[in-house]
Amino acid sequence: MNTVLSRANSLFAFSLSVMAALTFGCFITTAFKDRRVPVDIHVSKVMLKNVDDFTGPRERSDLGFITFDLSADILPVKALSPTANNTQLGGF
Numbered sequence: 001m002n003t004v005l006s007r008a009n010s011l012f013a014f015s016l017s018v019m020a021a022l023t024f025g026c027f028i029t030t031a032f033k034d035r036r037v038p039v040d041i042h043v044s045k046v047m048l049k050n051v052d053d054f055t056g057p058r059e060r061s062d063l064g065f066i067t068f069d070l071s072a073d074i075l076p077v078k079a080l081s082p083t084a085n086n087t088q089l090g091g092f
Contacts, residue, residue: 037072037073037074038072039071040070040071041068042068042069043068044069045065045066046065046066046067047065047066048062050063051063
């Protein structure tokens, strides 16, 4: 007869195979969805400074600041996610 360890090994191998199949199924159902949305980027201020670098004697480094506005409508992407209607699932 089979020992307890060999039965546990068979059960573990089967459950691992089932989980791998479920993971692959989730990947296939979401991998080829179109998630592109229109995005607007407006740069309002670009500043570049040459500042002291304290890692070595008399070293200088560039320090850059960029101020920009980013606007995107991500509601279509959220509607594609499986947890988009999380109020029915008891989420927040």
